[in-house]
Amino acid sequence: MSIYDTLNREQKEAVMTTEGPLLILAGAGSGKTRVLTHRVAYLIDEMGVNPWNILAITFTNKAAGEMKERVGNIVDNGDSVWVSTFHSACLRILRRHIYLLGYDNNFTIYDTDDQKTLIKNICKRLDIDPKKFKERLFMNGISSAKDSLLSPEEYRMSAMGDLTKQMISKVYFEYQDALRQSNALDFDDIICKTVELFKANPEVLDNYREHFKYIMVDEYQDTNTAQFELIRLLAEKYRNLCVVGDDDQSIYKFRGANIRNILDFEKHFPEAKVIKLEQNYRSTENILAAANAVIKNNIGRKEKALWTDKGNGEKIHFRDFESAYEEAEYVSDDISRHVRKGGKYSDCAVLYRTNAQSRLLEEKMVHDGIPYQVVGSINFYSRVEIKDVLAYLKTIDNAKDDIALRRIINVPKRGIGATTIEKIADYAYQNSITMYDAMCRADEIPTLGKAAAKINGFVNMIRVFRSGLESYTLPDLIKAVIEKTGYDAYLEETYDESFEEREENVDELISKAEAFEEENEEADLTSFLADVALVADIDSVDENDDRVLLMTIHSAKGLEFESVYLTGMDDGVFPGFMTITTGNDEDMEEERRLAYVGITRAKKELTLTHAKARMVRGEMQYSAVSRFVKEIPGELLDNRLPQSRRFDSYDDPIPLQPVNFDPRPRATLRKKVTRDEDKPFIAKGISSLNNLAGLSKGGAALSVEKPDYDIGDRVKHIKFGTGTVEDMTKEPRDYKVKIMFDDAGPKIMYASFAKLKKV
DNA sequence: CTCCTTTGTCTTTTT
DNA sequence: GACAAAGGAG
Numbered sequence: 001m002s003i004y005d006t007l008n009r010e011q012k013e014a015v016m017t018t019e020g021p022l023l024i025l026a027g028a029g030s031g032k033t034r035v036l037t038h039r040v041a042y043l044i045d046e047m048g049v050n051p052w053n054i055l056a057i058t059f060t061n062k063a064a065g066e067m068k069e070r071v072g073n074i075v076d077n078g079d080s081v082w083v084s085t086f087h088s089a090c091l092r093i094l095r096r097h098i099y100l101l102g103y104d105n106n107f108t109i110y111d112t113d114d115q116k117t118l119i120k121n122i123c124k125r126l127d128i129d130p131k132k133f134k135e136r137l138f139m140n141g142i143s144s145a146k147d148s149l150l151s152p153e154e155y156r157m158s159a160m161g162d163l164t165k166q167m168i169s170k171v172y173f174e175y176q177d178a179l180r181q182s183n184a185l186d187f188d189d190i191i192c193k194t195v196e197l198f199k200a201n202p203e204v205l206d207n208y209r210e211h212f213k214y215i216m217v218d219e220y221q222d223t224n225t226a227q228f229e230l231i232r233l234l235a236e237k238y239r240n241l242c243v244v245g246d247d248d249q250s251i252y253k254f255r256g257a258n259i260r261n262i263l264d265f266e267k268h269f270p271e272a273k274v275i276k277l278e279q280n281y282r283s284t285e286n287i288l289a290a291a292n293a294v295i296k297n298n299i300g301r302k303e304k305a306l307w308t309d310k311g312n313g314e315k316i317h318f319r320d321f322e323s324a325y326e327e328a329e330y331v332s333d334d335i336s337r338h339v340r341k342g343g344k345y346s347d348c349a350v351l352y353r354t355n356a357q358s359r360l361l362e363e364k365m366v367h368d369g370i371p372y373q374v375v376g377s378i379n380f381y382s383r384v385e386i387k388d389v390l391a392y393l394k395t396i397d398n399a400k401d402d403i404a405l406r407r408i409i410n411v412p413k414r415g416i417g418a419t420t421i422e423k424i425a426d427y428a429y430q431n432s433i434t435m436y437d438a439m440c441r442a443d444e445i446p447t448l449g450k451a452a453a454k455i456n457g458f459v460n461m462i463r464v465f466r467s468g469l470e471s472y473t474l475p476d477l478i479k480a481v482i483e484k485t486g487y488d489a490y491l492e493e494t495y496d497e498s499f500e501e502r503e504e505n506v507d508e509l510i511s512k513a514e515a516f517e518e519e520n521e522e523a524d525l526t527s528f529l530a531d532v533a534l535v536a537d538i539d540s541v542d543e544n545d546d547r548v549l550l551m552t553i554h555s556a557k558g559l560e561f562e563s564v565y566l567t568g569m570d571d572g573v574f575p576g577f578m579t580i581t582t583g584n585d586e587d588m589e590e591e592r593r594l595a596y597v598g599i600t601r602a603k604k605e606l607t608l609t610h611a612k613a614r615m616v617r618g619e620m621q622y623s624a625v626s627r628f629v630k631e632i633p634g635e636l637l638d639n640r641l642p643q644s645r646r647f648d649s650y651d652d653p654i655p656l657q658p659v660n661f662d663p664r665p666r667a668t669l670r671k672k673v674t675r676d677e678d679k680p681f682i683a684k685g686i687s688s689l690n691n692l693a694g695l696s697k698g699g700a701a702l703s704v705e706k707p708d709y710d711i712g713d714r715v716k717h718i719k720f721g722t723g724t725v726e727d728m729t730k731e732p733r734d735y736k737v738k739i740m741f742d743d744a745g746p747k748i749m750y751a752s753f754a755k756l757k758k759v
Numbered sequence: 760c761t762c763c764t765t766t767g768t769c770t771t772t773t774t
Numbered sequence: 775g776a777c778a779a780a781g782g783a784g
Contacts, residue, residue, distance in 0.1 A: 060774085087774055112773080130779095136770095187774055254772060354771055356775095376773085410760095417760045536774065554772045578770050594772080617769060618775040 021269035028600035029282025109533035141168035146188035147256030220245030224256035284313025315638040324614035347562035353574035375551035412490035564602035570623035
């Protein structure tokens with residue numbers, strides 16, 4: 001009996017088809033990870049392929065690590081297989097060869113924040129009105145140009161007759177120049193510079209073609225044009241390319257993912273063999289039926305028939321709530337119940353469409369003492385304090401990085417203000433040198449005056465760090481930076497409330513540097529910075545922790561849980577308001593695929609929740625049950641939808657508009673709200689809001705009416721306990737109350753949401 | 760140059 | 775409700 005006997009017929013066929021192009025259409029939960037690992041093992045053990053000749057691309061670092069581990073469990077010399085993400089694989093290649101494109105091999109990586117800062121600076125220099133042209137527009141424009149491998153020149157050609165595009169083209173040129181000047185690459189560059197490298201240097205490409213004779217790509221449906229081109233270049237010679245994907249799970253169009261890559265695979269590789277994996281080993285029949293019922297509303301997909309032998313299982317739970325607050329309460333309570341029955345916290349995942357929705361859930365879990373981890377929202381490495389420290393390291397490592405330099409030049413404060421910085425930037429720009437080089441010549445810049453002394457001090461400090469680079473270990477270097485710059489003290493005086501947490505984060509960074517040195521032989525500063533730039537938040541999840549995971553559905557891709565809560569199943573939240581109003585079918589289909597991904601994360605239990613009202617950007621939003629819930633046959637749910645809604649067709653726009661929908665531009669609406677606050681429209685909104693918050697009991701329906709407590713009264717809050725009302729001010733829409741809580745200290749809150757009870 | 764307040768803006772998903 | 779930018783005072 002061999003390890004391959006545990007595979008089903010199709011899986012076995014996929015594992016044993018080692019030569020030529022192969023497309024594996026792997027439905028959700030069909031065991032594709034097993035297929036991939038076994039395929040690697042089979043190549044090595046049975047086909048005698050050198051592990052070094054295998055390249056496997058995964059979607060996250062975490063997935064790469066897991067696959068490496070599993071392969072290592074099956075075969076002896078699995079270590080030399082390249083298993084990594086597109087970005088880390090390309091990074092490894094570029095570190096060796098990018099000098100051929102005129103960059104230094106110790107280039108830095110710009111994340112989205114850095115990108116934005118750079119574009120902002122460019123816009124300022126080009127005198128672009130930020131009100132008319134938003135940075136976002138340029139970022140998206142440039143990014144999608146790069147995703148489709150358009151150089152600034154090519155983009156300019158395509159921009160003919162389109163004023164906005166011409167504008168983007170201008171910025172794109174400047175942006176690319178600035179990146180080169182700073183010896184930096186952005187995320188997209190990591191891929192497309194590799195393609196550029198291969199195209200410009202056939203001998204390098206050939207070298208890697210010989211290296212990677214067998215290539216596998218996971219989550220193929222989410223590759224973009226640049227990634228496809230990269231793979232095509234590498235695989236063209238030996239044509240041993242195996243891609244695994246599911247067109248129904250393509251959810252990264254916004255990031256340039258091109259669903260045609262999977263739909264047209266057989267056109268690009270006519271000799272390709274196609275294998276469908278349709279048996280689902282993850283979910284019960286009910287969950288699968290729900291997923292199938294939703295996804296079948298999409299057109300233009302590859303037909304698949306997922307099935308399972310796991311039996312019906314429990315019905316899908318559907319719960320409808322008056323407010324997002326109650327929704328969070330239910331989810332939290334239900335998880336507690338699950339644990340009381342002997343389950344684990346880590347069996348459960350709470351998923352939502354947008355990161356902002358995590359807040360209420362989190363509060364509730366803190367309150368109930370449920371251990372949880374929020375994945376996403378703010379990546380560890382994008383916290384300000386971490387970015388600051390990293391900016392120091394970047395400046396020490398690669399002094400060409402202007403963005404990093406600008407970040408720390410006056411943090412902590414050392415008396416170098418905005419005017420001085422702009423003078424340096426101007427001088428640098430005029431002389432085509434980096435800002436750091438300009439600062440080294442501070443005495444030659446006439447306009448600086450006495451600020452020059454401060455700049456010399458800064459430059460000297462960086463020089464000292466740099467001279468210590470040889471002798472310091474990474475953690476020591478970070479510690480030295482924090483000490484010499486007085487960064488700890490700076491944190492304490494800048495963030496009076498959160499400084500402890502921030503200091504812990506910095507300590508965490510030091511431990512990560514320690515771990516990095518242990519794991520890597522060549523643990524130099526450059527590679528540490530690169531490693532850190534490509535870490536996704538999901539990579540930090542440890543299965544052995546018994547915690548509930550909270551994350552977006554996007555982050556949950558590739559994961560599975562015993563019990564999944566899909567929260568915020570509201571029309572307007574999921575699918576998003578924008579998708580509904582623009583009426584773009586493609587966008588709606590992508591949202592639907594996202595729903596499909598969410599549903600299919602569940603193994604045994606699936607709970608869908610909807611809240612009739614929730615706060616979105618400070619305003620109450622009312623919504624109907626998500627159309628995706630309505631696409632699930634009623635008999636699969638344990639709780640029928642409310643009759644009136646259930647049989648509404650959602651083609652009919654009127655009943656499904658959020659109650660406060662108003663076609664006027666926001667600004668107009670807002671002004672009106674503040675000016676005549678007791679128009680029926682508003683009054684109605686507020687009173688129903690009060691009902692939802694459970695405040696109508698005392699008869700005080702309108703929140704503009706005074707609460708039943710006053711300054712000096714003792715009140716009780718559900719989370720903060722008892723306290724004394726210190727101040728109360730009437731605002732147009734609500735009362736703002738300041739309370740000194742006995743335990744939690746002073747808080748300012750709005751009366752209608754605080755749910756304060758007089759004691 | 761720095762600190763504070765006020766004003767305005769907000770499509771969401773991430774390597 | 776959260777955050778960045780802008781404006782004004784010290």
